[in-house]
Amino acid sequence: MQRTYSPSVRRRRLAAELRRARDLSGLTGLRAAKELGWPHSKLTKIESAKQGVKAADLEALMDLYKVGDRDTREAMLRLARESKERGWWWKYRDIFGERALPDFEAEASGIRCWQAQLVPGLLQTPDYIEAVFRAGNAQDDAVVQRHVQGRIERQHILNGVHPPRFAAILDEGALRRQIGGREVLHEQLQHLCNMATRHNIDLRVLPFVAGEHQASNGSFTVLDFPNPLDVPVAFTETVTASMFVEEPAEIATYNDVWSNLQGAALTQARSAEFIQKVMRDLT
Template identity: 45%
Template sequence: MQRAYGPSVRRRRLNVRLRKYREQRGETTGQVARALGWQQTKVSKIETGERKKVTPEELDGLLDYYGEHSPEVREALHECARLGNQRGWWARYRELLPSGLPDFEVEASVIKTYECQVVPGLLQTPDYAEAVFRANLVRSDQEIAKRLEGRMKRQEVLNRVDPPEYWVIVDEAVLRRTVGSRQVMAQQLRHLTHMAARHNVNISVLPFDEGAHPATMGSFVIMEYIDPMDAGIGYVETPTSSLYVEDPAEVSELNSLFAGAQGAALSPGRSLTFIGDVIESLEA
């Protein structure tokens, strides 16, 4: 499968590089804007990503001002600007995937997930995912079908020739909560055991017996990247919105929470045995 790219990742890479250039000069966005004859908000919005499109002329103006004359670097940054303006496959599901999470998943080299409620979306079977979507009683059959199609398409990130390392910690509640039916649940848990056999997928169960643990705050995702310009990013969902965590200190805190939960969880081998026992109880 051909590797996709994340427009948001490219925009973020460009924004970070431009901000570093400015900071190295010890200037404010207002000073840069005045030197270029721009509005201060224009420079600020380019750096924060609020301005989605940066034209070749604008980028050349910034790079000339910052003294970046390397042809290789300029070409790479122009590519970031160009690809950042394009749209990934998930654009057709944009109204159903408003968080833009696939933008960041497709280029991640490592994805770490702690989930306390349901099986992570990248590991859901079609029947399980449909049951999760139907739990929202106001969704139409048409919307559910499109959400399901997008969910299955999103899972292809794990089927690439060079898939990301996927580290998953699921609370025991995820395994015990019957979603759909006992049959749907057993099928879903068997799918987890099959996915855990892949070289890049590691699944651990955090049992009830562990009591309180570092990640009791709730579910979250951490994504890491190979390119040094792409800092790790966290993702947290709430009932009404989603939040990206980009501050290095806060991402570090999420990594500490994940490590703490991992320390409290069963090893991948013992987790498979645990999941197998739950499957047996469902099929009894």
């Protein structure tokens, strides 16, 4: 069974709690680090969630900030422990990287995905996944199959007892591009129709006739979390790298772009009809 929390999200939450505790204590970061005999850079990395914190260091911080409530201290220590654990995706770190999208998906209550070129990874069929990676740099059969298995395991997040709300807007081009050929695409589109009937999935299509829109710079995913302390995260990919965006001002821009796409996309019902029409065009 996949874990229901994200070590990275827990580290970010602990960092936020420590910043708040320091602010309440009236100490600056520089002063707090000096009191503990630490380099200022160490505290900065902990407070920005760029590094974890040892239990002894966390105890020292809580003592310095006069965090006396027993439940609060235990909650912080629990966050520190959970932030060090490894999720199922760790065994696929060679393909996901050490800062992995599945890590954040594990705790997301909502996932919003705009895809201009391909079907979203969480909704791809095995044959479609294989075709995507064969078209890229992964030509070796073993490497391709490892990518396929990793992505299929990632999709389990949508099948849990309390799955996240998954909203996807697909450009018409992503539906018509014959990844893997006509048969593979037809099967993929049928899978989209099936998944779109689930209560937690909102699937929309942005047709070519919608014209210009604000997301022409590329695809992106925004993840929302149930705890208000956990600010949303946006994820984007380029040819050579992937990037997480966490600054509130930038997240606000992604939210604005998402709203623009929603306004231009077809309704759920019309999107389902549109996908079925694309399927008929393939036969």
